[in-house]
Amino acid sequence: MDEKRFRQLAERLAHQYPDSVTLPLPPGCAVLVPDWLTPGKAETLMAHCLDTLEWDQPSVRLFGRQYPIPRRHAFIGDAGVRYRWSGLEQHPQPWTAPLKDVRDRLFEAGFAFNSILINHYRSGADGMGWHADNERELGDSPVVATISLGQPRRLSFRVRQGAGREVLELPSGSLLLTSGAVQHHWQHQVAKSRRPLAGRISLTFRYIHSNL
Numbered sequence: 001m002d003e004k005r006f007r008q009l010a011e012r013l014a015h016q017y018p019d020s021v022t023l024p025l026p027p028g029c030a031v032l033v034p035d036w037l038t039p040g041k042a043e044t045l046m047a048h049c050l051d052t053l054e055w056d057q058p059s060v061r062l063f064g065r066q067y068p069i070p071r072r073h074a075f076i077g078d079a080g081v082r083y084r085w086s087g088l089e090q091h092p093q094p095w096t097a098p099l100k101d102v103r104d105r106l107f108e109a110g111f112a113f114n115s116i117l118i119n120h121y122r123s124g125a126d127g128m129g130w131h132a133d134n135e136r137e138l139g140d141s142p143v144v145a146t147i148s149l150g151q152p153r154r155l156s157f158r159v160r161q162g163a164g165r166e167v168l169e170l171p172s173g174s175l176l177l178t179s180g181a182v183q184h185h186w187q188h189q190v191a192k193s194r195r196p197l198a199g200r201i202s203l204t205f206r207y208i209h210s211n212l
């Protein structure tokens, strides 16, 4: 989706949710809707994910050695969608009714997705290092929608070239939309923390072109 269309749709959404915040990440931007899910819905959805999904903690190769990723994850998607990520080939679990409802709601807002990479940060010892969601299968201009459940965590951004840095706190029930240009010009991370933090789940909706 191009930047112009993203901004039109994001503006329409921000109009419906007056607490929305737009963060410029030039030449793209991110839009945070803090109250997209009610606290009750966020809690129920988190329990649903913990109870019903198949969670995995695969190892990835770093500097010649295998390390388990510092979090658990689950991959949900339409039949036939495949996602290669850090050398791992992901085959999707089928949609559950509550996750499909969330996807339908995003679709009504103009954002179409065919999969979710779901992350479970069990405590502050779990995190995700600097990276961009720019795998070939995500296409040229990948919009990502992230719904946060549970413990608020900080999502940091750093510009690839230059000194720009931004941080957003992602509360439970929030929706964060990032435009395609963000993945080309910025990296993001969820840093580990020494503070005693409760569990958090992030639902990161993506559109994967498995034939690319």
Ligand SMILES: O=C(O)CCC(=O)C(=O)O
Binding pocket: 117, 119, 128, 133, 146, 155, 170, 188, 189, 190, 202, 204
């Ligand atoms: O947990 C988050 O909010 C960020 C997740 C993320 O960066 C990813 O799944 O690529």
